[in-house]
Each structure stands twice: as C-alpha cells, then as structure tokens.
Amino acid sequence: MxxxxxxxxxxxxxxxxxxxDALREEVFRLRYQVxxxxxxxxxxxxxxxxxxxxxxxxRSDHHLLRHRRTGLYAATARMILPSPDAPDRPYxxxxxxxxxxxxxxxxxxxxxxxxxVSRFAVSKTFKRRLGEAGTLAGVAENxxxxxxxxxRRILPHxxxxxxxxxxxxxHNHGLSHCYAAMEPALHRLISRFGLTFHQIGPxxxxxxxxxxCLGDVHEFLPxxxxxxxPVWDLMTDGGRxxxxxx
Numbered sequence: 001m002x003x004x005x006x007x008x009x010x011x012x013x014x015x016x017x018x019x020x021d022a023l024r025e026e027v028f029r030l031r032y033q034v035x036x037x038x039x040x041x042x043x044x045x046x047x048x049x050x051x052x053x054x055x056x057x058x059r060s061d062h063h064l065l066r067h068r069r070t071g072l073y074a075a076t077a078r079m080i081l082p083s084p085d086a087p088d089r090p091y092x093x094x095x096x097x098x099x100x101x102x103x104x105x106x107x108x109x110x111x112x113x114x115x116x117v118s119r120f121a122v123s124k125t126f127k128r129r130l131g132e133a134g135t136l137a138g139v140a141e142n143x144x145x146x147x148x149x150x151x152r153r154i155l156p157h158x159x160x161x162x163x164x165x166x167x168x169x170x171h172n173h174g175l176s177h178c179y180a181a182m183e184p185a186l187h188r189l190i191s192r193f194g195l196t197f198h199q200i201g202p203x204x205x206x207x208x209x210x211x212x213c214l215g216d217v218h219e220f221l222p223x224x225x226x227x228x229x230p231v232w233d234l235m236t237d238g239g240r241x242x243x244x245x246x
Contacts, residue, residue, distance in 0.1 A: 005230035006238065009157045013074060015165050018062035027062045027076050028053050034121040041207040056080050056092060056118065061173065063165035065158060067126070074126045077162040079169035079178070080116040087111040092118060093179045096204070097212035103200035105177060105214070115173070117166050117180040122158050159186060163195060164235040167217070171241040176217050181210040194227030196220045217243040 018024045028051035035042045035052050042052060060078040067074045083089040087108040093116055094104060105114050170178060180197055187197065197213035197220070204210055221242060225232040236242050 005157075005160075006234040009161055009234055012068060013157060013161055014066045014068055015161060015168075016064040016066055017165075017168075018064050018076075023064065024057075024062055025051065026073055027064060027078070028057075030064070030073050030076050030123060031119055031121055033123060035207075038124045039207070059083060060118070061169040063162070063169070065161050065165075072125060073123065075122040075158050075162055077120045077166055078118050079166050079173070079175075080118050081169075081173055082112050082114055082175075084112065091116040091179055093181045093212050096206050097181055097201050097210065098204070099201040099212060103214070105179075110177065113174060113176040115170060115175045115178045117163075117178055120162055120180075120182075120186075122162075126158060159189060160193070160231060160234060163190065164237070164241075167221075167235050167243070168237075168241050170217055171243045176243065178215050178217075180213045180215065181206065182213055184209055184211055187211050187213065193231045194220065194223035194225075195231075196223050218245055221245045 016023060018027045031052035032042075032047055032050050036044050036047060047053070057078070060080045062078045063076065064073050065075040066072070080091055088111065091114075105111055166178070169175070182197065184203070187199075190197070195215075197215040199211050200214045201212035204212075221232070221236070222245065224235065233239075
C-alpha cells in the first residue's frame, strides 16, 4: 500500500533552517557528535569547544532535522554557496577529489549558480540497522532494506529529508547545479528515487569512500516527479520549491 511520504515524514520530523546563532551552534554540536565522537573522522583536539566547524561554514546555508517526539536533532546538512564576487573560489570537492577532465563546472557564469551539498550527517541515535553506525548518512550497503515496510518511516525519511532541505537552499539562492561527494550507498539510494547525481571523478577514501558527483536540478527534479511522485512531493513541499523547473 502506498504511503503519503510527505505526511509520514512530517509526522516524525521537522525541517529547520539554522538561520540563528543558537541553531547553528546545534548544527556544529551535532557535527562534532557524528564526525568526531561517532566516526572518528575528525580529531577531538581540533575542536576543544565540542563544535565542529570549518572555513566553509561562513558561506553556507545550514539546516537541521529535529525529531518531533523527543526534540532531538536527528540530522544536519549544509549547502555551500557560490561567492558572487569570486566565482572561481573553490569548493571542498574540487580540492579533495580528482575530477575527470572537463567534468567540473569551470565557466564563471555557471559557477554563480553552483553549490555543494556538504556535511551530510545523521546522528547515531537514528541509525538502527547493523552496519549503519559507521556511515554519515545512515544508509546501509543493502539499499533494498529501505523498501521494507518497517523501515520506510525512518532512514529513507532522513536522507530524503536532508536532500529536501538542500533543494530549498538551491531554490532560495537561485542555484541550478550542485556538487556532492557521496557515500556509494547514499548515491545508489537516491538514484532509485530518480535523484540523478552523475559521477564526475573516481571514488576516493575521504572520510570513508566517496564518489564525486554533480547534479542538475533541471534534470533530477523532473526525474523524481516521473519515477517517484511522493518523493517529489516531499522534496518540493508539494511544488513550493521547484527551482524554476515548472
């Protein structure tokens, strides 16, 4: 039986734009929990205040997912935004991932509409299946598990919810393309829903295995609407955030 994905997600989770100092502190605290305490990808001594931050945060749009019943922050993500006065300013993926020749976005005008999905992280509290605790996105290698009835109301909502808040950033900031260095399991999962991010470089070991990808909103939003209309409804908030694709 089909479910109303948007209603099911909002029954359990709330999307929050971290647009205040207090909420951004919650973002950095959750990132410390995931990147330092849970996965060990970053060193505790580099963040003595228990807040994981970096140089890209000042040019980023931050979001949180909050679990309604407990009030716990379940997940966070950011969209690194372009620099209007310096479109050639690099993104993290361009610095850490080798890209195929001609695969990146180099045209200055296009870069003004380019962002990067980044610091995509789910709290260990919300990773319930064996094998997920060591991942950032909370997605197991066996993608099919996410289509079991008992799982549809948990992890897929978190990963798709984070993608939904990133789409809101793209809509609000006039972005048409975005980079993302994704875990292979997350890349496979979102592809199943029509959310096409094309691999533009070889996989690397950076905070675990990562695939450098590029997404075009004018390609993936129509794909999602065709392949998985309930996911399109969740991600666009019923057509509110479409980045000019309709």
